[in-house]
Amino acid sequence: METLFIIGFMGAGKTTVGRELGQRLSMNVVDTDEMIEKACKKSISSIFKEEGEAAFRQYEQRVLQTLAWPSTIVTTGGGIIITEANRKFMKNNGIVIFLHSDPQVVLERTAEDTTRPLLNEDRERQVTLLLNQRLPLYLEADYTVNTSFKSVDTIVD
Numbered sequence: 001m002e003t004l005f006i007i008g009f010m011g012a013g014k015t016t017v018g019r020e021l022g023q024r025l026s027m028n029v030v031d032t033d034e035m036i037e038k039a040c041k042k043s044i045s046s047i048f049k050e051e052g053e054a055a056f057r058q059y060e061q062r063v064l065q066t067l068a069w070p071s072t073i074v075t076t077g078g079g080i081i082i083t084e085a086n087r088k089f090m091k092n093n094g095i096v097i098f099l100h101s102d103p104q105v106v107l108e109r110t111a112e113d114t115t116r117p118l119l120n121e122d123r124e125r126q127v128t129l130l131l132n133q134r135l136p137l138y139l140e141a142d143y144t145v146n147t148s149f150k151s152v153d154t155i156v157d
């Protein structure tokens with residue numbers, strides 16, 4: 001089995017679905033944000049705060065380029081698709097699955113979360129704006145699965 005790249009907006013369920021899918025298919029699961037945090041020895045929010053988003057995007061690209069592993073599910077940060085080279089890399093090295101969630105569901109799922117640097121003020125506006133900007137890029141994926149109002153098991157099925 002080749003590499004499966006799971007993409008989608010914050011709160012779409014990429015990490016949860018990726019882990020469950022990994023168990024079902026007996027595949028390894030790696031997460032780009034976790035790898036960046038390990039490599040930098042700090043949290044994503046600290047990287048944003050101390051080094052800025054541009055630096056984070058460079059780490060993200062560098063980490064992704066190391067991840068064309070066979071039989072592996074790669075769960076990604078919501079903004080991985082902003083960088084054209086990342087979209088090309090995923091397309092050329094595996095199957096790209098977009099987990100799509102309605103803005104309302106994203107807002108509910110991220111309501112209590114203070115760890116996402118891009119969602120710190122005026123959440124509703126931020127989510128709508130970013131989702132609209134990114135949607136065409138997410139839709140370049142090989143498959144789209146709507147995750148709104150569905151159980152993890154159903155999404156994985």
Ligand code: S3P
Pocket residue numbers: 008009010011014033044076077078079080116117118
């Ligand atoms: C980001 C999403 C986050 C993380 C970073 C930037 C984004 O990951 O990579 O805060 O630009 O959408 P999750 O999608 O796992 O929250």
